[in-house]
Amino acid sequence: MASPTPANSTCDDGVAIAREFRAEPRHAATGRGVVRSFLEECAVRPERIHEVMTAAGEALTNAIEHAYPRSGGGPVMLSIYCCTEHRIIALQVRDRGKMLEGSDTPERRGFGFLIMRALADAISIDTADGTAVTMLFRK
Ligand SMILES: Nc1ncnc2c1ncn2[C@@H]1O[C@H](COP(=O)(O)OP(=O)(O)O)[C@@H](O)[C@H]1O
């Protein structure tokens, strides 16, 4: 995951998981479930878990809906990192697809990115190699 910790600091007590799914509609729920159980283990408060799950759900849905042709879903990678020391959660959803033709900016159309922006403390979208959406949340 790209730079999950604040600049100039190290994280000695972080825990992380990474999972990979196929871009199929049912795996939006799979991914949300992974986020929930991981954050519960990290003792994140329930309201925050709900917010992270909502934002993650938008990113997962985008990868599932937009990244690949309907005929065949490629991989969707979910990684989550939780650092107790810095009270930060970093979550990344990545695919190997392409931003849809005509999406000159990824935020042109719907509400998904607006929801992610409203819930995350920081978000970055990298389209150099597939699409990677990285969000930081204060715990
Ligand atoms: N992972 C992705 N791969 C390809 N295109 C994407 C991806 N995520 C978002 N997009 C593009 O960005 C647009 C805006 O996404 P979003 O704000 O979630 O709205 P919506 O999904 O409702 O269209 C999408 O319509 C799509 O064109």
Ligand SMILES: [Mg+2]
């Ligand atoms: Mg969307």
